[in-house]
């Protein structure tokens with residue numbers, strides 16, 4: 001593995017008396033695509049929110065690019081796409097991009113170029129001037145992804161990134177992910193989509209609050225003596241659904 005950009009060490013989290021995550025440790029190397037799997041409600045989003053500094057950590061620690069979370073500096077190098085879109089529906093796509101770009105200090109020619117590029121990546125370049133009321137669910141999802149890429153983040157954290165995106169476009173977005181990682185971007189994502197999980201360099205599987213496996217898709221299948229990741233997922237008690 002290349003040098004670790006994400007280090008999660010002995011992290012635990014409870015809400016009230018409900019323990020969600022227990023002693024989770026993992027590292028993600030620079031340029032890797034790491035996929036976090038686990039049944040619905042197993043704590044994937046909670047872990048992602050802790051990485052973003054949005055949710056507090058009860059014990060243990062998380063560092064990103066050597067910065068201990070929560071860290072304002074770390075946020076500058078992270079592109080984050082939450083599970084639900086945080087977009088301004090009354091504005092056009094361009095206005096949304098300009099707003100979020102300005103939060104990252106992008107302006108002028110650079111901002112214009114980045115907007116063009118990220119909208120091409122998600123195949124929305126011809127829908128820049130529409131207000132988001134005219135966008136479908138999948139288009140909003142793609143715009144959220146474009147926004148997360150605007151400031152050329154070193155680490156992309158994506159919570160179920162391709163929900164609502166059709167298979168053709170999903171394939172093209174995965175092509176873009178692979179290009180980004182070749183350029184040194186690291187991707188940490190959560191997914192319930194098994195063909196997506198197959199494409200990750202490494203997978204972590206959470207069950208009952210614990211990270212029970214952390215390995216390549218191939219090694220995971222060998223370990224469980226199965227042919228598909230779906231079989232593993234079903235064995236640990238989650239339904240592999242595609243929303």
Ligand SMILES: Nc1ncnc2c1ncn2[C@@H]1O[C@H](COP(=O)(O)OP(=O)(O)OP(=O)(O)O)[C@@H](O)[C@H]1O
Nearest residue numbers: 015016020038039040041042043044045046047083
């Ligand atoms: N702010 C909160 N207060 C109390 N409980 C919470 C809070 N946020 C999450 N939970 C609980 O923590 C558990 C883990 O939720 P989380 O959203 O992390 O799961 P998940 O693995 O991402 O699920 P899914 O695959 O359905 O998105 C759930 O039982 C959820 O109800």
